[in-house]
Amino acid sequence: MQTMLMITSISGAENCASVLAKQLGITVETASNRREALSLLRRREYTIVVLDDGLAESEPAAAELIWKHSGLAIPMQFNFAISGTARLAREVRSALQRREQEQALAMRAATQTVENELRDTVTGLILHSQLALAEATTAPRLSERLRTVAELAGVLRQKLGDHSPSAIQ
Template sequence: MSLAALMMTSAEALEPCLTELRERLGVEAEVASSRRAALQALSRREYAVLLLDQAMVEADMEGAELLWKQAGLAIPVQVNLALSSPARIVRDVRAALVRREQEMALSLRAAAAAVDTEIKNAVTALLLQSQLALNVEGLAPAAREKLAQVVQLAEGLRGKLETAQA
């Protein structure tokens, strides 16, 4: 799957920049010539990068803020297309993509840690409750046997979780 960028600009002669993005980074850039067109494009699909022409941002600050809010997972990059070379824009986009990748990796690690903690807490609660139930007086022998199996299974799960984390 190739990465996509949305470029909001009214500048002409963008072909060298679009070619550089495609050839150097594998990024297919879609051009939106207005805020409305950019908002429509953002509602249709997800982009890795949102390139905003500084001239359009300065002309419509409220519109630019709305675009930043609607960008989703796209990393906003503000560039001066009138002064920036295609190579400079490629460097800025590359830096944004690296930053996006790092942020996604951090998010995945945080989510995995949260799930791991949730599972460990559930197994600990299961083990504790089953051990407490096993100590109830007057428990039928068949029920005691089943609870002992639950305790063994919970201990096995806890052991596997501890081994997996080590």
């Protein structure tokens, strides 16, 4: 479940949190000062941390400490004095969507990297098996095992999506 920490000393913060929770379908907790915020940040991880612009500008060192303890949460600074709950909801929704897109892209990139590394390893297995089979001094039992290794590597190559002709003979 996604969670949000809203750090502001404005009156009606709990009402704002309740509205956001309903609109966004996330858990929203509030903290009215730096000490309370840091205490909450020590207890759990948040998906997003929203810090009131007024608090951030009046206490820059405190804001920096909050960001430092936010972990992997999306950091967001918001001016509660001039913007309402509807705008905050749009900003949070947008930030969450960007995070999802970034995570999906990162996952695809990581998957592609692992697949490429596996393909290289499989190609190496096939090549070295075939080179060993080509040697005249290879014992018959060893030759059979090398053929099995090469065949298994070929099967693995196909499962990885490499549709080039197999080098196994």
